Amino acid sequence: MRLDVIERLPFDDAVASHVYASHLLEHLMYPGQVAAFLRECRRVLVPDGVLRLVVPDMGKFLQAVASNDKRSCRIAHVSGT
Numbered sequence: 229m230r231l232d233v234i235e236r237l238p239f240d241d242a243v244a245s246h247v248y249a250s251h252l253l254e255h256l257m258y259p260g261q262v263a264a265f266l267r268e269c270r271r272v273l274v275p276d277g278v279l280r281l282v283v284p285d286m287g288k289f290l291q292a293v294a295s296n297d298k299r300s301c302r303i304a305h306v307s308g309t
Contacts, residue, residue, distance in 0.1 A: 234261045239272045247273055250282040 231237060233252065247269045256262045269279050291297075 233265050233268070237268045237272055241271055242274045242277075244272045244277060245274055246278045246280065248280045248282075251284065253281060253283055 233249075234256065249265075249269075253262055253265070256265060266279075273279060
């Protein structure tokens, strides 16, 4: 299933026990699209549902850039670690 996450998600209210998004938020416009996506997550989650978000660790990436560590820059960008 392909979804446009900046549009209304095609699910009823309070139907999901979990929502998982990996490396998505950093590609949305802040604050508008991010806020809209998070509102949709809240709408589709059941009470006490779990929202799990994975975002890049910019601290590690910036450390690699500062130390001119090209290998770590590439790994951090690809893996998000």
